[in-house]
Amino acid sequence: MSSSDQSIRGMAGDVGSIASAVLVVGVSYGALASEAGLPAWLVIGLAVTVLAGSAELLFIASILAGAAPLAAAAGALLVNLRNGVYGIAASRFLQGGWTRLLAAHFVNDETVAYATARRDPALRRRAFWVLGWAIFVSWPLGATIGVILGTVTDVSALGLDAVFPTILFAMVLGAVPRKPAAIIVACGALLAVAVTPFVPPGAAPLIALLSLVLLWKRRARRG
Template sequence: MPTPTTGPSPGPTPGPSAADRRRVDRAAAGIALYAGAFGATFGAVSTGSGVDLGQTMLLSLLMFTGASQFAFVGVVAAGGTAVAAVSAALLLGVRNAFYGIPVSRLVRPRGVRRPLAAHLVIDETTAMAVAERDPALGRRAFWITGVVLCVLWNAGTLAGALLGRGVDAEALGLDVAAPAVFLALLWPQLRERTAPVTALLGAAVALVLIPLAPPGVPVLAAAAVALVLGLARPGARPGARPGARPGARA
């Protein structure tokens, strides 16, 4: 009998289109430009609070999370101790641990990339990564946003620190730019069926705790609500690809 013939083997799965890559790159560049301006604000506030240039640059390079950095210099400016300043910064920075769960599943860093990826897990990189349905685009969004934002954040910090008090955050509207950009990045996630309920419950918990708990605790509590509801969602299993249907092959 003749040997049955088989059809042509399927080729490699096509990657993201050039248009999608350019879209992600443009979004990352826009966020990085804002970060440079916001970093200048931090540099000016930090040196104006009595933190010297070297310490200010180390905060932006090693801490690299705006809210924690502002909390640190805010406590220093108010005459607080180093322990109090570090505690405030750590309390706000703990939220990045929650971000690490979806990011690690998507980016899957290996080797020397693991500590670098951990350093780049912040609000903006996480939102950019998880907003993409295509895992390859999500990984590109994470790395492009993280690297460019880190470079411009530190460049902005240096410029602001050298200018001193020459940057007025409120006059430029930079004090509301960060939450506005973050909200815009997360908005597409409301298409998920359970997302509005999660967002409302998290916001309610945070609002209740704001007058009762120390700064940072309401944010952590809201993040915990989102984490619990996310893990309880059908199909939210370890290793599941973001945006994949329950039961779909990864």
């Protein structure tokens, strides 16, 4: 078996695991949205058109906390600003043309982190698109299941949004080969996992950015 075939087989397993985790968090999102009183068509529509778990979870959590819809939407948009940085990273290996419009919709924590773990540009593109389509299916599917289950059980009490930072932690450890950088990334991922039970959904990835202070101090010492 060639190394390319092995890479594709490994990708299938990875994508299946990540998509399954996304589906599980989607169930939590759907249940929360149902509890907030949003109609099923709106919950599923948001899952398809926004396709941003952290932003959608934060929006629903804000509504449940009594925030005005515009304020909740503003907070969700603020969380999603990080996708602009992800888009810059993805533009280095994605091809031009009309497909970039669809690629922009698929840019998120998981797709960019998983794609950049590959060294070959062609494999990066393949990883991005395969995982992107998998999330495009699994997230709305999970939301649909959550809306249904939300009428009969308190799925949100399980704290399933912690799956996201855990999955990212596993991915970035393989993507960062240098030990000092890997330690910094690991600190950020562990911080996200640790604060998840105590902060609003979607806030953990932003708090994890505090680990960049370690990188800044390290570069300052070099300078």
